[in-house]
Amino acid sequence: MAELGSYSLRIALLLAVTGLCTAVYAGRRGNANWQRVADRAVWATFAFVSVAMGALFTAFATHDFGIAYVASHSARSMDLSYRLAALWGGQDGSLLLWLWILLAYATACVLVNRHRNRKLMPWVVAVLLANAIFFLALLLGVTDPFEKLPPDHVMSDGRGLNPLLQHPVMLIHPLMLYTGLVGFVIPYAFAFATLVTGELGTQWFRTTRRSTLFAWTFLSIGVVLGGRWAYEVLGWGGYWAWDPVENASFMPWLTATAYLHSVMIQEKRNMLKTWNLLLIGLTYSLCLFGTFLTRSGIVQSVHAFAQTPIFTGLFLGYVLVTMTFFGAALWFRRKGLRSPNQLESMLSREASFLLNNWVFVAILMVIFWGTLFPVFSEALSGQRIAVGPKFFNTMAGPLALLLLLLTGVGPLIAWRRANAASLRRQFLWPIVACAAMAGLLLLTSAQRDLYGLAAWSLGSFALTAILQDFSRAIRARMRGRKENPFRAIVTLLVRNQQRYGGYVVHIGAILILMGTAGSVLNVERLQNIQPGAEIEMGEYRLLYLNAEAIPAQHYGGAVARLALYRGDEGLAVMQPEKRMYWLEEQPASIPSVYSTLREDVYVILTAIESDGSATVKVYRNPLVNWIWIGAVVFVLGCIIVMWPHPERRTRREAQ
Amino acid sequence: MSKGFQIAAGATAIALLLGWYGWSQLEDGSTFSYYQSLEEFLLSSEIGEHARVHGYVAEGSIQRDVPGRQVLFVVQESPPHAGGDGGARLDVIFTSLETPDLFKGGAEVVVEGRQLGGAGNRRFEADKVFAKCPSKFEGSQSDPTRSAALD
Numbered sequence: 001m002a003e004l005g006s007y008s009l010r011i012a013l014l015l016a017v018t019g020l021c022t023a024v025y026a027g028r029r030g031n032a033n034w035q036r037v038a039d040r041a042v043w044a045t046f047a048f049v050s051v052a053m054g055a056l057f058t059a060f061a062t063h064d065f066g067i068a069y070v071a072s073h074s075a076r077s078m079d080l081s082y083r084l085a086a087l088w089g090g091q092d093g094s095l096l097l098w099l100w101i102l103l104a105y106a107t108a109c110v111l112v113n114r115h116r117n118r119k120l121m122p123w124v125v126a127v128l129l130a131n132a133i134f135f136l137a138l139l140l141g142v143t144d145p146f147e148k149l150p151p152d153h154v155m156s157d158g159r160g161l162n163p164l165l166q167h168p169v170m171l172i173h174p175l176m177l178y179t180g181l182v183g184f185v186i187p188y189a190f191a192f193a194t195l196v197t198g199e200l201g202t203q204w205f206r207t208t209r210r211s212t213l214f215a216w217t218f219l220s221i222g223v224v225l226g227g228r229w230a231y232e233v234l235g236w237g238g239y240w241a242w243d244p245v246e247n248a249s250f251m252p253w254l255t256a257t258a259y260l261h262s263v264m265i266q267e268k269r270n271m272l273k274t275w276n277l278l279l280i281g282l283t284y285s286l287c288l289f290g291t292f293l294t295r296s297g298i299v300q301s302v303h304a305f306a307q308t309p310i311f312t313g314l315f316l317g318y319v320l321v322t323m324t325f326f327g328a329a330l331w332f333r334r335k336g337l338r339s340p341n342q343l344e345s346m347l348s349r350e351a352s353f354l355l356n357n358w359v360f361v362a363i364l365m366v367i368f369w370g371t372l373f374p375v376f377s378e379a380l381s382g383q384r385i386a387v388g389p390k391f392f393n394t395m396a397g398p399l400a401l402l403l404l405l406l407t408g409v410g411p412l413i414a415w416r417r418a419n420a421a422s423l424r425r426q427f428l429w430p431i432v433a434c435a436a437m438a439g440l441l442l443l444t445s446a447q448r449d450l451y452g453l454a455a456w457s458l459g460s461f462a463l464t465a466i467l468q469d470f471s472r473a474i475r476a477r478m479r480g481r482k483e484n485p486f487r488a489i490v491t492l493l494v495r496n497q498q499r500y501g502g503y504v505v506h507i508g509a510i511l512i513l514m515g516t517a518g519s520v521l522n523v524e525r526l527q528n529i530q531p532g533a534e535i536e537m538g539e540y541r542l543l544y545l546n547a548e549a550i551p552a553q554h555y556g557g558a559v560a561r562l563a564l565y566r567g568d569e570g571l572a573v574m575q576p577e578k579r580m581y582w583l584e585e586q587p588a589s590i591p592s593v594y595s596t597l598r599e600d601v602y603v604i605l606t607a608i609e610s611d612g613s614a615t616v617k618v619y620r621n622p623l624v625n626w627i628w629i630g631a632v633v634f635v636l637g638c639i640i641v642m643w644p645h646p647e648r649r650t651r652r653e654a655q
Numbered sequence: 656m657s658k659g660f661q662i663a664a665g666a667t668a669i670a671l672l673l674g675w676y677g678w679s680q681l682e683d684g685s686t687f688s689y690y691q692s693l694e695e696f697l698l699s700s701e702i703g704e705h706a707r708v709h710g711y712v713a714e715g716s717i718q719r720d721v722p723g724r725q726v727l728f729v730v731q732e733s734p735p736h737a738g739g740d741g742g743a744r745l746d747v748i749f750t751s752l753e754t755p756d757l758f759k760g761g762a763e764v765v766v767e768g769r770q771l772g773g774a775g776n777r778r779f780e781a782d783k784v785f786a787k788c789p790s791k792f793e794g795s796q797s798d799p800t801r802s803a804a805l806d
Contacts, residue, residue: 354662358669362669362670362673365673366673366677369677391677395673395677526751526752528721528724587756587757587759589756606753606754607719607752609719609752610721611721613721615721615752
């Protein structure tokens, strides 16, 4: 298998280099035949890299421990699904996966555009293949996943996979995240081709709209799944810690989200051309930079892979080249990108979108400086100083509130210039809802946390604004076309999928933000109890029943049983585990969670003490479920926006 | 004033405000320094001083004092499996029972807290203990905080 994989990668490299040369030649000469050759080179490269992926999967499935990567990331005792997922459990395999996804996108792009965008395509293919060549060279030269162990080092079993990664979420989380991160190469390539050819129209973003949304959706899913995994596996009671690896995936999400908004201004008003190109260049660069950041170990992270200086240097070079080329092309075309239109009024939807962009960029800056603070402080003062989650929360929190406000204002305010009468009509109910929520919270809750109060009030404001827009449109259809309400909703979503699908995405985002604000009311308690004793937490009681050994498998350990009561009503038996993975010699605490729409009770077994008592940590985390619910709504909205629409397609083809 | 100027002025004002706010947050104790090695700490520390110290848990030194809700252990300079006497040692009192998963004899740890008692009777009262992954996994083969960024 090692030979098959290794030679496939070598052939793929040859094909990619050939494809790059022909694509550049075709682009310069405008030669369609050479371009067809380049297109086919993309398919062929993809085919050979797929063979390499297949070879590595097969090696994992068949316990081929002669391959160093397989031996150090799997073991016979692991389920087949985890052995296959071990392919992205380490650096070498992750890079192969990255390359494969990149080429899958490239192939799809070439197929979709075989009759379209013929002027841009040579440069698009050139950019895609140039990226692929970098990864191919890296895989063949520095991080070879097919490297064989010397014969006298081959063992009958592998060393296993980090037990923290042996979790169902880990089967798909990296796939989602990479599909998101890598996907931004498509808009990047089209933006680059636009700048090279000087075809500065709207074609590049119209063509890449769906693929950008696709990548963005998967990046969002990846980020949320990462949080879910942390919540269920890491056992510290939270889902987001502002760890560099989390920030690395969040930064490109911020610029991409800003782009998705500002590109609408370009579409409607032909403004912000340079800004949009800049955002897309920045997004792709941040995707690469994030990978560099977490893989290079320049900032400490729980997820950092082992580093080799040569890898670090090469990857940093790659990120810089990606940025420099794009920046230079943008500078070269700066005159052609001037906008004929000006912002007319600060009271317009454009202005609110612009403000939204600033807020996204401000959050990006906060996270960027915060994440890299150890590096900067070392350069300035010689001492590495890190900033903790408190810094990020206090900095990004108010900005998130501003976003929440803008989410509500967006649908209420007209394009170009809003007038006073329309503003009054639009803002009345959302403001009433906001005030009602604030009043309700102040009257009923003893908790007076400013952030929570603001988040839930502004959340109600934004939700009402969106629902008001929906209901007006639905009622208009019911009156005008005599449709029943259900039919009216469906037609709305079908006819204007971008607008109303976008609102569904917003509802999801609002729910997520309102859910995360629940963390201001988190309560935690560490207690040592004997069997038969209880822990009290608000209206909950946890009765410690007993503890016993986990039936031996590839891990052992203890499970504690605690009965959860509210008043006298028995709710659940919670069974937090303390595991020991034998082969990997690594312990893990698996929390037990009782989850309702209102709050989660989250229990961790810290230790079974020698006197038979248990040390237990209990968290009460309000509203966590709304984060996952919000995420589902969010993705649903994304699907509505992206859903291929037969009527629209025929109309486009007719044009 | 042109629109462009207004926008630029607004953006600058917001950026300055944010920068100032961020700076004030930094001084507010939300930052932390990276740690010192045990030997560095023993050379420089003073009683009561807040510190983060890196070392290894001496084998067999962990005592869980459940009634007292604390864990006592000894931190030494070099890993026990490296042989030798393990270098400098420091008694640590961890004021919680909430030890991390990876905490055990021989584990690489960072303890955060303050020093009690002077030379001769030096102890360390830790309010936080961080344990690092076993070095078998890629996650921690080397210490990222000490390797220079891009050498």
